[in-house]
Amino acid sequence: MRKPCCDKQGNNKGAWSVQEDQKLIDYIKTHGEGCWRSLPMAAGLHRCGKSCRLRWINYLRPDIKRGNFGQDEEDLIIKLHALLGNRWSLIAGRLPGRTDNEVKNYWNSHLKKKLINMGIDPNNHRLNQILPRPQSEPAPVLATSATTGSKNTITTSKPEKSSNDDNDRVSDTASCLEDDYKSLVKQQVATSGSSNINLDLTIAAPASPGHKTSFGNEQQNCNWGKTCQVESEPTSLPTLILFR
DNA sequence: AACCGCACCAACCGCCTCATC
DNA sequence: CGATGAGGCGGTTGGTGCGGT
Numbered sequence: 001m002r003k004p005c006c007d008k009q010g011n012n013k014g015a016w017s018v019q020e021d022q023k024l025i026d027y028i029k030t031h032g033e034g035c036w037r038s039l040p041m042a043a044g045l046h047r048c049g050k051s052c053r054l055r056w057i058n059y060l061r062p063d064i065k066r067g068n069f070g071q072d073e074e075d076l077i078i079k080l081h082a083l084l085g086n087r088w089s090l091i092a093g094r095l096p097g098r099t100d101n102e103v104k105n106y107w108n109s110h111l112k113k114k115l116i117n118m119g120i121d122p123n124n125h126r127l128n129q130i131l132p133r134p135q136s137e138p139a140p141v142l143a144t145s146a147t148t149g150s151k152n153t154i155t156t157s158k159p160e161k162s163s164n165d166d167n168d169r170v171s172d173t174a175s176c177l178e179d180d181y182k183s184l185v186k187q188q189v190a191t192s193g194s195s196n197i198n199l200d201l202t203i204a205a206p207a208s209p210g211h212k213t214s215f216g217n218e219q220q221n222c223n224w225g226k227t228c229q230v231e232s233e234p235t236s237l238p239t240l241i242l243f244r
Numbered sequence: 245a246a247c248c249g250c251a252c253c254a255a256c257c258g259c260c261t262c263a264t265c
Numbered sequence: 266c267g268a269t270g271a272g273g274c275g276g277t278t279g280g281t282g283c284g285g286t
């Protein structure tokens with residue numbers, strides 16, 4: 001068993017003070033990110049490196065966009081969650097200025113409930129058949145098969161952890177869905193016009209500098225490493241349907 | 245005014261992956 | 266090639282604020 005990295009006595013825990021924030025900002029401005037383990041001592045912080053990293057990435061980074069999520073961001077999160085499951089860092093990488101923690105919190109506190117209210121299972125993005133839905137509600141995302149009874153519904157998101165260990169990774173299904181996603185992107189571009197949301201699924205440096213994703217580590221015999229360009233006509237109707 | 249429940253979100257914890265030795 | 270360290274990720278927790286009773 002490995003010892004925890006933050007077991008050092010005397011390290012601060014809990015909320016960060018303004019002074020601590022300033023020390024961290026000053027240090028990173030001067031020396032840049034990296035070497036989180038040695039950063040606290042160098043910066044004069046009584047924190048573990050992990051805590052410093054989290055604080056910087058989730059709160060102090062200058063390019064962080066704070067405030068409410070826009071409707072386009074919401075939609076994108078839902079779509080990406082359908083594709084990727086709880087891969088928050090990947091999803092956040094598609095949302096400029098948003099952090100994985102923020103996306104995760106927003107999902108858990110807002111979007112999950114929203115989907116449930118719409119009669120959609122947030123775990124698999126499928127329509128709950130028994131749940132009645134007000135007529136005035138907009139038609140939810142849904143796979144064509146969910147309403148037709150076809151078995152072609154693609155279950156993309158990561159199900160509960162207990163169900164299957166393989167589901168804890170970017171599934172082959174997800175990579176197979178890339179084409180569906182391309183279609184969705186194409187639709188989105190056609191219907192909503194310009195957007196500054198980065199819909200590209202390139203597995204590269206995300207929106208913010210220094211924010212690495214783990215995608216490079218998860219190529220898994222697929223072409224995630226390539227820029228996903230919308231270049232071919234969809235050969236079939238996309239399984240996932242846009243909200244709007 | 246006091247209490248309670250809920251929602252939100254910052255931060256922590258444990259595990260995983262990758263790099264290095 | 267296994268052991269170890271560091272960084273990163275996702276799940277969970279705890280503090281705080283707010284609205285309802």
